Amino acid sequence: MTVLTRHTGSDPRQEPAPEPAPDVDLDTVDLDTVDLFDPGLHADGDPHRIWAHLRRAAPLHRQTLPDGRNFASVTRYHDVRRVLSDSRAFTSERGSLLDQLGHGDEAAGQMMVSTDPPDHAALRRPLQHALQRNALEAARPRIRAAARAVLAPAADGRPFDLVTAALDFPMTFTGALMGIPEQDWPDLVRWTSMAASPEDPGFQIRNRHATLAIAHHELFSYFTEQTAARPDGSGDLLDLLAGLGSRAKTVYNCYSLLLGANATTPHAFTGTVLALLEHPDQLAEARRHPELVPSLVEEGLRWTSPASSFLRHAVEDVELEGGVLRKGEAVAAWVGSANRDETVFQEAARFDLRRTGNRHITFGAGAHYCLGAILARIALNELFTELLGRLEHLEPAGPVRRLRSNFIAGLGSMPVAMTLRPTGPQG
């Protein structure tokens, strides 16, 4: 029986740990006790160490939960990509999140992420144009203002929690694009956080079940009201969503769009800042070379992989690199593992902001490829441009807490001490 290395409350104020070579100590992982379902593993354990072992020794891993539900896991890049993108062989209609295992998905056929092609296209198409790069250029000033707001707590010179400061970053521009009144944003941020990470002590109310029930009730009621009482023809995203053909389709896709934005984007930012703190040479390089921000953002997306796992069910027997999945089997595709696959990424376990040919699949692949990927990239580029352009000093100011979730890979808190140059007269 094996003891896995723990990194609870890791403190980046200590000397950065040397990056483990891919093979070091992997034999200390006991395949029989690996529990990828357990949110505690992702908070207090080291999933990257386990994934590295699985990629090598058990690329198609099967696990049975104490209540009898079982699922397979794929961890290699090509298998994860195949499972996410081959909608003919793998359906999303029995749930796209590991937490839905055994429960099915009542939004199947109505919410785009839980609908297979060809019906999927009718739900996605109306929003696609509004989330293209040229349509989003008009939102850039608002995104820049949102980036400044994330960094505003640095002004009083005291340490602050960067995770809290970043939590409502996507809401401020996605909310505006959707046409959601500003006074409702704080509630929506709280409810989407509860829906995405119901196990996390920072968001949980009583227990997981109650947290999810409250979050879903609040979000569905909110969007039912909002889309019923809208002036016609405002042209914002809620307007487009209101035209999807049924109240259920409208409400599910409002929910999914906002959850997609709020639950992930802040973690790509804070996780990348943590990587920079843990790799001071990379932070120094980023400060010297502002032109590397786009490349830093891509490496940060690969490194953090905030949407960590997705669920699918095989609709036929499928042969993967790691083995054969049988018809009907549930399979979790681990994006965070795929993005560290050493057969695809050179020195995959190294955070390298000069990485070239970065083929990460942080935004998924195939028909369900993230609808907000362009928006997320614009937002993260603005935020890092603002941070690195004004940064005088940055250091950790306390232990880091990781989020308790098998879906979202992110931080629950990260105290930092930060000083910034003031914004220019136009800012």
Ligand code: HEM
């Ligand atoms: C760093 C930030 C983000 C990450 C890592 C991310 C990741 C992902 C991934 C991996 C998927 C594929 C899900 C699947 O295959 O089942 C996805 C889908 C989706 N994302 Fe994102 N996302 C991000 C930001 C956003 C933003 C800003 C929005 C909204 C403005 C958004 C909205 C969506 C929607 C609506 C889908 C479903 C697309 C479909 O099923 O066709 N995401 N996202």
